[in-house]
Amino acid sequence: MLRHIAGRVGQAIVTTFGVLTLVFFLMRLSGDPTLLLVPQGASAHQIAILRHQLGFDRPLIVQYVAYLRQLLQGNLGMSLVQRMPVASILGSRIPYTTELAAGSLVVAVGIGIPAGVAMAVWRGSLLERSLAALVFAGQSMPTFWSGILMILLFGVVLGWLPTSGVAGLPSLIMPSIALGALSMASFARMTRIAVLDELSRDYVAAARARGLSLGAAVVRHVARNAAIPVVTVAALEIGNLLAGAVIVETVFAWPGIGQLAIQAIAARDFLVVQAIVLFVSFVFIVMNLLADVVYAVIDPRIRLSS
Amino acid sequence: MSVALQVSDLRLAIGGVNVVDGIAFSVAPGEVMALVGESGCGKSLTAQALLRLLPRQVRQTGGRILLEGEDITALPERRLRQIRGRRISMIFQEPQAALDPLSPVGAQVREASGLASVAAREAVRRMLAEVGIADPDRRIDQYPFELSGGMCQRVMIASALISRPAVLVADEPTTALDVTIQAQILDLLRRLAAERGTAIVLITHDMGVVADIAERVAVMYAGRIAEIGPTAAVFSRPRHPYTALLLAAIPRLADEPKSRLAVIEGSVPQPSEYGAGCRFVGRCPFADARCNAEPPPLLETDDGHFSACWHTERLA
Structure with a gap:
């Protein structure tokens, strides 16, 4: 290992x-x-x-x-434009990006995984088709459009949520939904496929022949087996959420890494751009390593064979 | 003689076609009864129907299943869950696929016991020992991938029998195992059936397995029973042309080297091709107009030996 x-x-x-x-x-x-x-x-x-x-x-x-x-030497250099160490510029943005990624992950996992399981277990039902519509919407709405629509409705017309900027939890809601929607669709699709695949296996029939209900078989046996491909998706999606919020951060004036990237590229602030690339690579490396560890925790074949 | 399982006039349909069409048989406690037939003859669907675990597209259109005298065909799912694993259980063709790869084997046996933790562990350990697993204390916490196929099938048998069900349905339990292991598993099933009084319904396509273990055999063809009776009688005096041809097709050591294998000409009809009469008509040497028009009833030819053929006497 x-x-x-x-x-x-x-x-x-x-x-x-x-x-x-x-x-x-x-x-x-x-x-x-x-x-x-x-x-x-x-x-x-x-x-x-x-x-x-x-x-x-x-x-x-x-x-x-x-x-x-x-x-x-561990030195990211000085920003040409801001005349500040790149490390401290990046450091001031990372908390915002992390906060937004966490919010989006809650949306993506919280809706995507239950939706995927439900679509597999109640295959062919009205519920499956309704959820499929939701997933399809999440997958196909571009964030610059869904973001602006949400700002119009909830920010301007209804006045329930702040239109942009950072002001506590309420300001996190809309950007999290806008950014999390696409991930939600990935989680839902992957979970659905994984659960369907596992449901067709003999061990599910065997568990039911022992007197388990379908629900109990899903919870006790299918969930863990189906989790393996979902973990793979999770590693990629968390990376994307941390790295790929360029549009959402711009639409919602969210002072994270994505917004910084746009500004730095426009200003040819080379060292800042390079530092962002380093950060993003680092995020993907860590996520993939975490996924490897989680595989081993879930699957004894990986844990015990090495 | 008491009856553990009695199936009468079982009919299962996919779409509008009865793919299992009026199957009837019964099994006594401690008896091994084989359902033998080619793939697609409906034997596995029959097995699934016994546990009320049919695929969604399959509907039961008729018949009754009596488990220890109780009709389970109309029971609600909640009641069925109390029956499955406790009074009727099942083992599968590929033991390694039938075990959850991520769960220790002992936990999966325990699942069928309905017992709480400490008592359960001891019960599982004893059951593993009973099905011939050496070193059950170590095996109980191992995962399926750490066990051989034969050992996994022993684990499956342990999980199927730990609650002392009246009936065990064994769906091709030895097909995926190599020959020496196959013999051990069959011995084990025979011993456990006798010791515990478990009725075994053995689903197989292997005449050798039938001869080895079953007291009675039902030969199925295209969703119907062609012939049913004591194994010795069916093998020595088959009363249905399909059985006779099947037995003639088994290669023997005494056969001339490089001689042609005996075959049954033609192929099994698809459900959409079923006619009004006998379903074996297209391949039968005795077929005549009556066979085409009217399905032959299952009639007793000798003591306890039944055959569904208009021309039984020609095989005498």
Whole structure:
């Protein structure tokens, strides 16, 4: 198990390094940020001086090596635009993103998993078809549209919830629903398939032949077996929720990582963009490792065979 | 003679077609009764009907199932749950698939016992020992993947018998096991049936298994019973052409090397192809106009030996 995890970590480090390299060079293809930093009407000489100060006049490969060296020392560098350490900029945004991801996960898991189980157990019923409609809606409504509709209805017309920004739990509700809807659909579909698959197995018939009700067989036997593919989805979805809230954060003026990413890309704030990429990679690595551990907890075949 | 299970005129339909059409048999306590037939003849559906665990698309359109004299055909699901595992239980073709891979085997045996924790563990341990599992103290906490197929089938038998049911339905219990294990499992079933007075309904397609263990056998063809009687009598003097041809098709060690295998010409009719008369008519050497028009009734030919054929006398 430990060796397996070490292997996964090694793989993840290589992947992260690759992504980081790609982002480093891609960002620099977009031009250099010096022009965005100087006031309008600055002379070519002034621009050249600033460019030299920032180090953007050095060959790309030299900049790249310098960046990696700095990174290995645990230093994410200074933001060119905000003149602050990248680490503290990121640090101030992560709590908001985590809060939104947690809210969305509650929506996604809280609705998606029960809906998936119900769709499998009551297959062919009116309930299944109603839930399928809900899942379909969650899956197909773009967040910029559903978000704005919700703001209009609940924020403007009814005035029940704040339209945007961060103001305690009420302000979390709409962005969580907007962001969680797509995940909810993934959880529901995966859970439905997994439970259907398990329900057709002999051990369910055997459990029922022992006198268990279908419900008891689902709770005692099917749930754990069906959980394995759902955990895989959960790892990906939690990663997406932490990393993929760009649109929702923009629509709801939520000061998280996604909003920061948009701002940093627009301002060619290279080091901030690179730090966000690092953060996102890190999130996916941790989630996948957690999933591996959870597999082993659920499944004795994995736990006992290594 | 008391009866553990009596099935009369059982009819099961998929769509509008009776895929099981008027099956009747009874099993005495301690007796092993085999239902033998090709795939699709309705034997597994019959097994599922006995526990009232039919797939959704299957409807029972007639007949009664008496378990120790009580008609269970009309019982509500809640009452059926008290019967399943306690008074009638079942074992399956693939023992490893019939056990939850994520749950220790002892817990799954216990599930059928209806006992609480401490007493249950001892009962499960004893039951595992009784079905011939060595070192039950260790096995009880192991998972199905740590046990061989034969051992898993022993676990299934333990879970099926721990509540001392009157009837055990064994659906192809040895098909997935290799031959030496198969013999051990059959011995075990025979011994437990005798010791505990459990009536066993053995579903199989294997004439060798029937000969090995069953006191009586019902030969099924296309949803009906072709012939039923004491195993020895059916094997030595088959009274239905289907049985006769089946027995003739078993390869023997004394056969000439490289000689052609005997076969029954044609194939089993699909339910949609069932005609008005005997369902074996398309493959039967004796078939005539009457066979095509009228289904033959199941009539007693010898003592306790019944056959559904208009031409029984031609086999005498």
